[in-house]
Structures are given as structure tokens and as C-alpha cells.
Amino acid sequence: MNDTVLIAGAGHAGFQVAVSLRQAKYPGRIALINDEKHLPYQRPPLSKAYLKSGGDPNSLMFRPEKFFQDQAIELISDRMVSIDREGRKLLLASGTAIEYGHLVLATGARNRMLDVPNASLPDVLYLRTLDESEVLRQRMPDKKHVVVIGAGFIGLEFAATARAKGLEVDVVELAPRVMARVVTPEISSYFHDRHSGAGIRMHYGVRATEIAAEGDRVTGVVLSDGNTLPCDLVVVGVGVIPNVEIAAAAGLPTAAGIIVDQQLLTSDPHISAIGDCALFESVRFGETMRVESVQNATDQARCVAARLTGDAKPYDGYPWFWSDQGDDKLQIVGLTAGFDQVVIRGSVAERSFSAFCYKAGKLIGIESVNRAADHVFGRKILPLDKSVTPEQAADLSFDLKKAAA
Secondary structure: OOOOEEEEOOOHHHHHHHHHHHHOOOOOOEEEEEOOOOOOEOOHHHHOHHHHOOOOHHHHEOOOHHHHHHOOEEEEEOOEEEEEOOOOEEEEOOOOEEEOOEEEEOOOEEEOOOOOOOOOOOOEEEOOOHHHHHHHHHHHHHOOEEEEEOOOHHHHHHHHHHHHOOOEEEEEEOOOOOOOOOOOHHHHHHHHHHHHHOOOEEEEOOOEEEEEEEOOEEEEEEEOOOOEEEOOEEEEOOOEEEOOHHHHHOOOOEOOOEEEOOOOEOOOOOEEEOHHHEEEEEOOOOEEEOOOOHHHHHHHHHHHHHHHOOOOOOOOOOOEEEEEEOOEEEEEEEOOOOOOEEEEEEEOOOOEEEEEEEEOOEEEEEEEEOOHHHHHHHHHHHHHOOOOOHHHHHOOOOOHHHHHO
16 A cells, blocks of 8 residues: 655645644655745745845745655655546656655646736746745846736735835726725725825726837836836736646546545545645535635645544634735735625724624624734634624724633
8 A cells, every 4th residue: 555645736735734744643655746946935925025135045944954854754846747546646747757645736826927918028027936036026126117917915015015115116906996806995995095105006997908118128017098107017916827737637626726525635535635726615614615825725734634644524724814015914814705794993093903894793704904813803703603793893892802712
């Protein structure tokens, strides 16, 4: 019997599977396929702290190389190209074929590319990997004006960083407000005001139709309303595409992700999928979903590692997210889509408040700005399917800590 656990992908999900297996005393071989030249590393700092730093990749690494050696976790620098399910083998770009007892697909997602004329010019950049962040870090000192396409977490984090470094910044967003897909209008309004107050120009309801250029040099971004924003750098953050193609080619069911059950197993009992690439059946929310967050990646990794070491349970992680934009920390717990009431707790003017989101009178999520205690409260109470009334949420004299206890 082959006891090799082969993990395809060395991001947050893949790294955590390997570590959790060893923590659970898994005795077999663990191999981590890493298609980047770096040791496994953290992604959240790439759009913020790393761009502001002196560019030390070691500051991002989960663990030094010795850790992997000491834990007998093999790091294989290669790229998966196909899965032989019948032979239980993974074929790598180098031509190597590795047999597995269980395969964990932690293939993540990739940038959605901008499909307009001149989008492949050297100064049209993306920000998801360490190499992409390093290119940006090196180019920013020579640039004066950047257009950011997309007002999601990554776009706004980068925009705030670029503005703090003295660049002129325009943000282009097709939606009518920032982060429209993930936060309430109240939170969007706050961050619009904060970014605008810092001198970032926001453009809503328009899309980029072309990158204006002179030769290979970017000169601007042409918008759907006919205007052109001058710039010498473009950063694109228009979402991601889950990496499902190799799984699909192997005959595994896929849709907006690799389809897995409540225990994160694919239709093949020898293959699991986790993290940004996994479309999972949520026992907690009663629906199929794909969640892009560090919390989801690491919690799903722990769930799979537990199953592989004899403690099989459905995945029931409760989602939470964060985004650091300039001096503001946004923290979100729960899934707030479908809310029908928002109650503000705290003070928007004092830059410390939360949006408590309700649906049919029940608390379904909390979005907090510089108010960590409310976020902690949400992470305690929401997974227990408990609530506080809208009146209690609005009343600052109501003790949330006592309610959580």
C-alpha cells in the first residue's frame, strides 16, 4: 500500500496540509509540489508590507528550509501537468511521474487577465505572486502615475500603498462602489471617502477598453466613457480563475472550482481538493461555494489532514477575511450576501465602527473597521448560530463580550 500523500500546490492550503499531517504524527511520505522557485510563502503582505519593504523574500516564508528537512516534508520544485488516476501517478513538467496513495489538489487560482488592446505591455502588471510583487516593487520608484483596474481588496490595498509612496493614483471600477461584491454600502462609502481623502481618484461605472501606448511605453488607460487616464503604470486586479483544468482533464467533476463533498473529497476517493480551487458542499450554509481566503485554505487543509489520519469530519469552517488599506484594517466574519438590515456600532467619524448585517432579524455577518473586538465577537458567536438583536448591536452600552460568553 502506497502511503505517500502528494500535495499539488505550496500556497497556504498546501503548506498547511503538510504541516498538519506531521503534527498528527502521519508516518508516511509527504511531498509538496511547488511550482514557484521560492520556499512556500505568505501572500497577504505582497500588496502592502512587501512593496513598502527592502524586498527580503525571507520575511514572507512560512518556515526556513531546515524546517521542511526536519519534518521530512519533501519540497519538489516542479509543475503538475497531468493526473493518471488509474495508476495513481502525478506527471510533472520535468517528465517525472510520482505515485501517490492520496493526492491533495491545492492548485489555487490565477489572475484573470485584462483582455484589451496593449494589455501585454511590460508596464501592465498583476499582483498575486511574490515574483509579481517584486517586479512592482522594483518599478514603482521610477513611476509617477498608476491606474489600478479593479476596486477589490488587492486593487485598493495596492492603491493605498502606491499613494503612500507618492504616486498619483486613479482607480477604475465597473461596479458603482468599491468592494461591491463583498461589503455593505456603508463600508464601501467609508473606504471611498478614505481613499479619496488620500488623493486617490475613483472612477465608477466604467471599464478599461484599451491601454494607450507609445511603442512599448504605457501612456494611459482608455475608458468606456471615452475618457483617457494618463499613466505610466497599470496594475490589474479584476479577480481570479480557479485552476481546475488538470483536474477536469483527469475526469474529475469541475464547475467554478473542483467539485468536492462535505469532507473535501472529489469523486475519486484518493483525491481531495482544498483552498481557492475547491467548490465544496457546505454543511454550515447548506449550499455549494468556493471561498477565497487564508482562513478557508488553512481550515480546509486541517480538515483533510485530520481525515487522512483517522479523524474524518465534514468541513464546517466559518469564513472570515481581512484587508489592510492604508491605516485602516477591515475585518469581515460571515457571509453577508442577502442582508436586509445593517446596524452601525461605533463611530464612522472616529474611524472605529462595525456594520452588523441581518437577514430576517438574524445576524449573518459583521464587517469591522479598526474595531477588532467586534470581529472577535463575531468569530465566537456566529459559528454557534447565535445572534444579538439589532437594538443590542447599536447600543454601545450592551456588553458584546458578556453576550459571547
